[in-house]
Amino acid sequence: MSRTVPSHLHPVTIQPPVSHRPAAIPLAEALRRAEDERGHPAYVQDALAVDLAVASDEQVFGPQSTARADLPEPGPWAGQIAQAIIEVMSGLRPAPQVLRWTTPPVYAVIARRGALAARRRAAGTRSAARRAMVRTVHVSEPADGVAECSVVVSEGVRVRAMALRLAGQDGRWRVEALQIG
Numbered sequence: 001m002s003r004t005v006p007s008h009l010h011p012v013t014i015q016p017p018v019s020h021r022p023a024a025i026p027l028a029e030a031l032r033r034a035e036d037e038r039g040h041p042a043y044v045q046d047a048l049a050v051d052l053a054v055a056s057d058e059q060v061f062g063p064q065s066t067a068r069a070d071l072p073e074p075g076p077w078a079g080q081i082a083q084a085i086i087e088v089m090s091g092l093r094p095a096p097q098v099l100r101w102t103t104p105p106v107y108a109v110i111a112r113r114g115a116l117a118a119r120r121r122a123a124g125t126r127s128a129a130r131r132a133m134v135r136t137v138h139v140s141e142p143a144d145g146v147a148e149c150s151v152v153v154s155e156g157v158r159v160r161a162m163a164l165r166l167a168g169q170d171g172r173w174r175v176e177a178l179q180i181g
Contacts, residue, residue: 065145066168074147074166077173079137082151082162085110085178086132091117102175109178130156147173 081101087093088110095111102110132155140148145168153160165177 063169063174066171068141068144068168070171071145071168071173074141074149074173075137075139078139078147078149078151078164078166079134081173081175082137082149082153082164083132083134085175086134086153086162088114089117089180090114090132091121092131098175101173102178106175106178132160135159 081098084093084098084101088095088098091114093114095107095114098110099107132153135152135154137152138150142148147166149164149166151162151164153162161181163177163179163181164175166173167176168174
């Protein structure tokens with residue numbers, strides 16, 4: 001016993017898909033349509049021609065050299081950074097305070113010596129050291145944006161020499177080489 005059920009459904013019609021992309025409007029027609037009420041054509045921004053193939057990522061996004069005219073005087077700055085480096089290396093100052101002013105290889109040496117000095121100080125194997133002080137700074141500028149500094153540091157009766165090579169990067173001096181005698 002089969003029964004027919006009256007259907008209220010209509011037949012399905014399949015239509016071709018509509019193009020997902022509208023037809024391109026010629027530029028002259030678009031400008032004519034975009035004229036304002038005074039009859040002036042609207043501004044249309046064109047593509048910027050940039051050839052990124054000639055520059056590597058390091059040249060575009062890495063540290064940029066800075067000319068000497070755009071940098072502060074190296075003498076006072078070298079004295080301040082030398083004082084900070086001596087304090088980090090003796091364990092009196094945290095190493096991240098000089099991170100911005102040093103290159104990664106120089107920072108690694110300073111941080112390692114600072115951590116060692118802090119462990120010695122915590123273990124009590126070293127008597128209370130006197131704070132080292134920068135006494136004199138001598139600067140030589142062999143090239144534009146480069147300063148080589150010799151610094152005399154005294155710690156009590158002991159006198160030490162420090163040599164810094166500063167390079168102008170991103171508008172500031174950075175220590176890129178360090179020697180302590």
